[in-house]
Amino acid sequence: MNILLTSGARRIDFVGFFHEALKKANIEGKVIVADPDYNAPSLQAGDENYVIPHQTDEHYIEAILTICQKHNVDCLVPLNDWEVPKIAAHKKELQEQGVAVFAPDQSVVDSVRDKGNYRQLLSPIGVKAPKSYCSIATVKAALANDQIAFPLMIKPRNGSASIGVETAHKIEDIEHAYQHAVNTVKESPLDDATAKEAENNILIEEIIEGDKYSLDIFNDLEGRFCASFIRKQLQMRGGDVDRCITVHQPELVEIARKMGEHLGHAGYMNADVFFNGDDYYVIDINPRFGGGYAFSHHAGADVPSAIIALTAGKAVKEEWLTTRPNLELARHDIVVPIEKTFSELHPSR
Template sequence: MNILLTSGARRIDFVGFFHDALKNAGINGKVIVADPEHNAPSLQAGDENYVIPHQTDSRYMEAIVEICKKHKVKCLVPLNDWEVPKLSAHKEELEKIGVSVFTPEPNIVDKVRDKGKYRELLKSFEVKAPLSYLNIEDAVNALENNEVSFPLIVKPRNGSASIGVEIAYNVEDLKFAYELAVREIKESPLDDATYKEPEDNVIIQDVIEGEKFSVDMFNDLDGRFLTSLIRKQLDMRGGDVDRCITENPPVLLEIARRIGENLGHAGYMNTDVYYDGTDYYVIDINPRFGGGYAFSHIAGANIPAAIIALTAGNEVKDDWLTQDSDLELARHDIVVRIDKQKEKYAL
């Protein structure tokens, strides 16, 4: 069984997780890594490594399909949310050539990539989201009516990696942050990830102060909820969790179950949930295998093994779906030599 990990970037650990899962399952196969950057560290770790066009390039899907056909790929797992809309839109095409694609359907991707619709979407699941406004005028009116108060957070509706995120403490800050977010959207891949104009792709939200959690949901290929993995965030770096504690609080497990069952997505979904001392609020939903999963893997979970089993039509073991609780974990960096002989260009 050959597995394709797209946008591997720095996630050498994920390549190792899938290598180990194949070996432990007694399945012959390769872990193939693709990334648009020729010097991405993960391109040094795969059995086959491909430099592919960026997802904004019209040749992106051509490259993905070519790799899948050439290596008879059976399983595709994206590691970056920017590429998910395009992969999801071509999911049927990939499935026709025998690839199990661990991305949600396009309609689900559209829903979770738009933070402006979270309150409406999650309300039916009895899950809370922050008060949100889609323009400065509505936010100012809400401030004048004492519906919200400063500080407010300004960010892209379909954001990623903390691009264009600013905190505003007064109306002047708010206007500046809005214009800054619009400019950063125009200058980033976010502009290609939505049909909205940059000016319509900004959201202004109430700031939720308190404890922060990563809450992940994993469903099978038919959208049936299998498990959730929860980590309390202790420190962030570059938009990723740097230190955390694994936890299994019943209230968050229930929130994750509601989201996973009601969305009915295929594969992995990562969310950020904040607790203000009274209620839990979903701040962000990412329809892909989040980098924070690595903490849960060290704590005993094995979602790569579950993905391989689902692809092969085998039983998913309960042990793969659970993590040990109350473990404090932290990331560290390693250095790899960039050997260009390990890289191939897909097109």
Template sequence: MNILLTSTARRIDFVQFFQEALKDAGMDGKVIVADPEGNAPSLQAGDVNYVIPHQTDSRFIDAIFNICRQHKVDCLVPLNDWEVPKLSAHKEELTQLGVSVFAPDPEIIDRVRDKGKYRELLKTFDVMAPRSYIRLEDAERALENEEVSFPLIVKPRNGSASIGIEFVNTVEDMKFAYQHAARTIEDTPLNDVTNKKPEDNVIIQEVIEGEKFSVDMFNDLDGNFLASFIRKQLDMRGGDVDRCITVNTPELVSIAKRTGENLGHAGYVNADVYYDGTDYYVIDINPRFGGGYAFTHQAGADIPAAIIALAAGEEINEDWLEQDSDIELARHDIVVPIDVQKVSEEFK
């Protein structure tokens, strides 16, 4: 079995997880790694490594198809928010090539990428989301009516990696942040993955203070819910969770199950959920295999093994779908030499 991981960046651990899962399954195959940056550390770890065009480049999809054909790829797992919509749009053609794509369908991606409609989406699952306003006038009216109060957060509706996020405490700051967010969107890949004008792709949202959790939901290729993994965030670094503890809070387990079942997505989805002492609020939903999974893997789960089994049409070991609770975990950095001989630029 040949597995293609895309936009792997620094995630050497993910590459190794899949390599170990293939070995444990007793399967012949390769873990093929692709990233737009030739000096990405993960390109030193794959069995085959490619520099490919960025997802904003018209040649991106051609590169993916070329790799899949040349290596007879059985399974594709994207690791970056921005590439998922383009890969999802070509799921049918990839499936015809024999590639199992572990990414949601386009309509599901559209739903979870639009933070401005989370309350509308999630209330049907009996899940809460913060109040959000798409127009400045609506936010000003909500403030006047004391529906919300400062501080508020201004951010892109389809945001990623904390781009364009600002906390505001006055109406003047809110107006400035709104225009700044629109300009930021126009100058980033966020503008490439939406049909909305930049000024229509900004939301103003109430701030939820309290404990923060990462909630992962894993479904099979038909969208059937299989598992959830929950981690309480303890420290952040550069927008990523740096330290956490695994938990099995019943309310969060229930939220994850309801959300995973109702979304019906294929593959892995990650959500940020905040607890204000009374209620849990879904702040963000990312339609891809999130980097925080590395903590869950160290706590006993093995989703790469489950992905390989699903792609091969084999049974899943239930132990792969469970993490030990109350395990505190922290990230650390490693250094790798960059050997350009390990990386092909055939698809650049």
């Protein structure tokens, strides 16, 4: 069985997780890694490694299809926000090549990538999201009517990696923060990742204060809910969770189940959830395998083994879908030399 991890970036640990899962399943195969940066650490860890066009490049999906055909790839697991819309758009084509695609359908991707849609998306299942507004005029009217209060967050509707995120503490800040977010989006790959103009891709949202949780939702290839993995965030570094503790809070478990069943996505999805002391609010949904899964893996989960079993049409073991609660975990860095162990694949050349 050959597994393709796209946009591997720094996630050497993920490559190792899939190597271990193949070994435990006694299945011969390769873990193939692709990334647009030649110096991505993960390109030093795959059995086959490819430097490909950027996720927003028009030739990105051509490179992915070429790798899948060349290596008879059995399953594909995306790891980056920007690539998921293109993989979802070409999901049927990949499936026709015999690839099990652990990514949502395009309609699901579109719905969760638009943060301005969360209240409409989640309210039918009783899950809350912050109040949000898509124009300066509407948020000023809401402020005047005491429907919302400062501080406010200004961010892209289809954001990634905290690009273009601003905070406004008074009315005079809003227009400056809004324009700065627009300019940041125009200068980033986000501008190529949506059909919206940058001016129409900004959201003004109430800030929910309180404890923050990472909520991972794993469904099978048919979109049936399988499991959730929940971690309370203790410390951040560079936009990533640096320390956390695993939790099994019933309210969050129920939110994950509701979202998994309602969205019906294939594969992995990650959400950020805040608890303000009274209610839980979903503030972000990422339709891909989140980097925070590594914490849950070290707490006992084994989703790579579940992915391999689902690809092979075999049963998923319950032990792969559980974690030990109240386990505190922290990241650490490792250093790898960057050697020319990859192939360059740029169809545009």
